[in-house]
Amino acid sequence: GAVVSQHPSWVICKSGTSVKIECRSLDFQATTMFWYRQFPKQSLMLMATSNEGSKATYEQGVEKDKFLINHASLTLSTLTVTSAHPEDSSFYICSAIGQGGSQPQHFGDGTRLSIL
Amino acid sequence: GQNIDQPTEMTATEGAIVQINCTYQTSGFNGLFWYQQHAGEAPTFLSYNVLDGLEEKGRFSSFLSRSKGYSYLLLKELQMKDSASYLCAVKDSNYQLIWGAGTKLIIKP
Numbered sequence: 001g002a003v004v005s006q007h008p009s010w011v012i013c014k015s016g017t018s019v020k021i022e023c024r025s026l027d028f029q030a031t032t033m034f035w036y037r038q039f040p041k042q043s044l045m046l047m048a049t050s051n052e053g054s055k056a057t058y059e060q061g062v063e064k065d066k067f068l069i070n071h072a073s074l075t076l077s078t079l080t081v082t083s084a085h086p087e088d089s090s091f092y093i094c095s096a097i098g099q100g101g102s103q104p105q106h107f108g109d110g111t112r113l114s115i116l
Numbered sequence: 117g118q119n120i121d122q123p124t125e126m127t128a129t130e131g132a133i134v135q136i137n138c139t140y141q142t143s144g145f146n147g148l149f150w151y152q153q154h155a156g157e158a159p160t161f162l163s164y165n166v167l168d169g170l171e172e173k174g175r176f177s178s179f180l181s182r183s184k185g186y187s188y189l190l191l192k193e194l195q196m197k198d199s200a201s202y203l204c205a206v207k208d209s210n211y212q213l214i215w216g217a218g219t220k221l222i223i224k225p
Contacts, residue, residue, distance in 0.1 A: 006158075034213075043217040044159070044203070093158045104149055105213065107158040 002028050004096050006108025014116055015086060021079045021111045023094030030096035033077040034105060035069060038091045050077050084115045118142045120216035122204050127222045128194055136189045136202050136219045144209020150178050150189045151203040153218065159203055162189070191221075199223045 003026040011019050023033055035047045048064075050056040050071035058064045066088075068080040077096075081088055091112050095105035120140045128134040140148070147166040151159035165171055165180035165187060177190040189202055204216040 044215050046213075046215070091156075104161040104164055106161065110158040112156075 002096075002098070002106040004030075004094065004106045004108040006094050006111060008111060009109055010112045010114075012114045012116065013084065016083055017115075019081045019084055019113060021081075021092055021094070021113075023077045023079070023096065023108050025075045025096040025098075025106070028096075028098045029074040030077075031074065031099050032097050033071055034095045034097075035067070035077075035079050036093045036095065038093060038110075040091075044093070047079075081113065084113070086115045089113055089115045118208060118214050120204055120206060120214055122202075122216045122219045124217070125220045125222065127224060128191075130194055130196060130223055130225050132194050133190065133192050134194060134221065136191070136204075136221065138187045138189070138204035138216060140185050140187075140204070140206045140214070140216075142206050142208045142214055145182060146207040146209065146211055148178075148180055148187050149205045149207075149213070150176075150187075151205065153201045153203060155200070162202075194223050196223050196225070 005024045007022050033050050036044045037047050038044050046059050047062045048056045048058045048069050050069050052071050052074050056069035071077040091110050093110040095107045097103050097105050122138045150162040152162050153159040163178040165178050170179045175192045180187045201218040201220050203218045205213050
């Protein structure tokens with residue numbers, strides 16, 4: 001089945017650091033990738049949608065200058081949390097979808113980000 | 117607005133059957149998905165319904181009624197490992213996925 005790889009799985013760093021998270025579709029071409037954020041015991045919150053070769057579409061309330069998304073190829077998207085602060089600590093999950101309206105989103109394993 | 121409703125939490129007994137309901141009001145409909153999410157992990161895909169009726173996959177089945185804006189996920193022969201959150205999501209007319217808040221299922225021995 002479709003596999004999405006997300007790295008790193010866990011990051012602990014100091015406040016002010018920028019953190020890059022990678023999301024790769026391993027066995028299919030992902031026309032669209034999604035970035036989610038999830039706080040403990042809360043539902044998934046879509047942050048942005050990215051299509052290969054174009055700018056990401058951010059959801060309302062998500063700072064595009066703070067959460068930089070690059071979707072450079074059909075198999076790779078990156079999320080960079082710039083100048084991270086403790087309130088950015090969360091579980092970040094990417095997902096990818098291939099062509100076709102019936103295709104489900106396949107999720108990476110998520111990245112747990114802790115900012116000290 | 118767009119809305120997906122599912123119960124916040126359900127409890128069931130190991131070996132039993134449980135039905136998790138999902139009702140939706142969305143601008144258009146292009147399919148409904150069920151995902152399973154264990155605590156601290158990413159969601160995994162369970163099922164997809166786009167036509168009315170029942171889709172069966174082993175111990176899990178999913179039902180859809182488009183006229184009623186209603187779906188359910190049926191889990192049979194419950195096992196302890198089925199303790200997880202179950203997320204209902206609907207693709208709207210723009211093919212955007214609208215997520216429910218999830219139903220936390222607790223399985224007791």
